[in-house]
Amino acid sequence: MFAASFKMNKLAAVTFLCSFTVLLAIIWIFFAFGVFQPETAQVENLGKYSLKVSDKEETTAFFRQFGLNVDFTNCVQREIIIPEKFDSLYEEYNNLQKSQGLDLSKHKGQNAQQRIYPIITDNRQEYYAVLIVIRDKVVGGHLNTGGIDEPLLNFLGDKA
Structure with a gap:
């Protein structure tokens, strides 16, 4: 069995969460406004x-x-x-x-x-x-x- 762990500082975690949230918002906008028709x-x-x-x-x-x-x-x-x-x-x-x-x-x-x-x-x-x-x-x-x-x-x- 292989296990991996890594440490992420608070700034990296916040940056990752913000980036992920923005990406989800962009995807939602594309679908909500019919860009992908x-x-x-x-x-x-x-x-x-x-x-x-x-x-x-x-x-x-x-x-x-x-x-x-x-x-x-x-x-x-x-x-x-x-x-x-x-x-x-x-x-x-x-x-x-x-x-x-x-x-x-x-x-x-x-x-x-x-x-x-x-x-x-x-x-x-x-x-x-x-x-x-x-x-x-x-x-x-x-x-x-x-x-x-x-x-x-x-x-x-x-x-x-």
Whole structure:
């Protein structure tokens, strides 16, 4: 059996504890503020899909995963804050997100960008794709016709 012992003076012990505490705080901040966001999500009907939307090319690829073609020239963007506490409406909306492999509850209280893209279709019906984006990755979104009473659909075109 091998045993080792060592002496540490008080200054070294305090320095070690402070350094360790700072390291833990940095790791917690990275996770709490979504710095380590996944680059893919998985959904049963589609499998694994990319969440990257840092530029037009990646955004086009994101929508093509779902068979969608969007109009970039008429895209509307605005800053939003995902609520700290979800009411019943937001819980229902988050269930829609979960149906496509996403979960907004991991981003409560965070700033995000909402991007609304008109979808280019063969018929005259207007459809919109709404993305909720944090650090160039999709964290939520839906499809709809823009009508107040119209149901929101996931990216696959299904209701939650």
